[in-house]
Amino acid sequence: MTRSSSDVPWPQMLDEVTSALQTLTAALDTDQDFQVLLHQMCLQVAKAVPGVAEATVTLLRDGQPHTAATTSDLVAEVDRDQYRHGGPCLEAARSGKLERVQVSEARERWPKFAGDAHDAGFDSFLSAPLVVDDEHAGAINCYGTQAHGFAELDAALLELYTAAAEAILRLYQRYRQASELAENLRAALTSRAVIDQAKGILMAIRQISADEAFTLLVEQSQRENLKLRVLAERFVAHAVGIDGSA
Numbered sequence: 001m002t003r004s005s006s007d008v009p010w011p012q013m014l015d016e017v018t019s020a021l022q023t024l025t026a027a028l029d030t031d032q033d034f035q036v037l038l039h040q041m042c043l044q045v046a047k048a049v050p051g052v053a054e055a056t057v058t059l060l061r062d063g064q065p066h067t068a069a070t071t072s073d074l075v076a077e078v079d080r081d082q083y084r085h086g087g088p089c090l091e092a093a094r095s096g097k098l099e100r101v102q103v104s105e106a107r108e109r110w111p112k113f114a115g116d117a118h119d120a121g122f123d124s125f126l127s128a129p130l131v132v133d134d135e136h137a138g139a140i141n142c143y144g145t146q147a148h149g150f151a152e153l154d155a156a157l158l159e160l161y162t163a164a165a166e167a168i169l170r171l172y173q174r175y176r177q178a179s180e181l182a183e184n185l186r187a188a189l190t191s192r193a194v195i196d197q198a199k200g201i202l203m204a205i206r207q208i209s210a211d212e213a214f215t216l217l218v219e220q221s222q223r224e225n226l227k228l229r230v231l232a233e234r235f236v237a238h239a240v241g242i243d244g245s246a
Contacts (some may be wrong), residue, residue, distance in 0.1 A: 024097060025181060034136070037073075039069040039070075041057060043160065045140060048156050048157065050234065052142040053144055054074070054122070055141060056140075057138065057139075058093055058140075061137055065093065065138065066083075067101070078116065081113050081116040087117075088106070089127040089141040096129045097161065098129070100125075103123035103147060105119070121145055123147045123149075124145070126155060128143075130166060135139070140158070140162055193230075194229060195228060198236050199217065200213075200233075202235075
């Protein structure tokens with residue numbers, strides 16, 4: 001049976017939110033990908049916020065919503081219903097404001113979605129905007145089975161969790177960007193090194209300048225439609241093979 005906020009002492013609620021955030025932070029040490037972190041967010045919110053039976057994360061791509069993570073296929077289908085007919089998670093994602101709605105209000109605002117959600121067993125909806133960076137923005141969505149809706153305290157807990165989770169995910173994205181930049185720099189340095197090796201070999205063999213050797217490599221790469229690095233690697237490997245047999 002789903003808990004309500006009135007059933008859980010306030011200190012315990014804070015402990016559960018804190019524990020959820022610690023779990024998310026710990027996941028960063030395992031080098032999980034972004035999709036896995038979003039899935040963990042859904043699982044943690046369902047545990048940390050009373051009344052949450054299922055949770056999803058909606059992200060907007062070029063203004064179009066998609067479910068990036070979910071606790072079940074059932075609630076993912078409810079998400080898709082509101083993408084077609086409107087609903088609280090779309091409202092939160094696009095307005096940047098928290099949405100706390102029970103089924104009676106949902107029937108007035110989004111009748112088709114409310115009817116489909118009720119048929120699936122959900123009568124309470126709580127969505128908080130989620131903004132990580134320019135490419136990852138949307139909402140985290142909570143679905144409850146209780147007809148009376150989510151309490152203000154539930155909304156406050158979700159906002160608390162979401163604000164902290166955003167900060168964690170932003171750090172993760174910066175770490176990934178820094179890692180990608182470092183990898184690109186390593187690749188660039190490796191390419192530069194092998195090209196310099198090829199130039200040096202050509203200079204020694206043909207008794208030409210560095211600029212002339214580089215021009216020869218570029219012209220050959222264009223004739224063979226090969227990247228300069230690939231051509232240089234092949235040339236150096238061939239040269240080393242000849243030297244080794246000499």
